[in-house]
Amino acid sequence: MRQAVKRALRRSKKFWGFTPRKIDRIRIDWPGALVNLGECKQVNYESDKYDGELREDFHRFKGNVEIFAADQAQPDGREILVIIGKFAIKPEGIVD
Numbered sequence: 001m002r003q004a005v006k007r008a009l010r011r012s013k014k015f016w017g018f019t020p021r022k023i024d025r026i027r028i029d030w031p032g033a034l035v036n037l038g039e040c041k042q043v044n045y046e047s048d049k050y051d052g053e054l055r056e057d058f059h060r061f062k063g064n065v066e067i068f069a070a071d072q073a074q075p076d077g078r079e080i081l082v083i084i085g086k087f088a089i090k091p092e093g094i095v096d
Helices: 003-016
Strands: 034-039 042-047 055-060 066-070 081-084 088-090 093-095
Touching (some): 055 093
């Protein structure tokens, strides 16, 4: 198993509190450039972290967090968004 996958598994277990139910391998052709779309005020997501029940959650950022898009779509048509800022992914969630 590659070191990057091992690190990702450790981080996932630290955040969720248990071993991931599944591992998906995705191919990313890293873009040649990123386009700044502006400030990212919050992220909304679905999670079953706390009790196994899927629920909607969100994190509202306090500081300067920016969102970037790849300069072109992936070969399969999917897009890449990158959020950059001073925040951390911790067991209690996103913390800034």
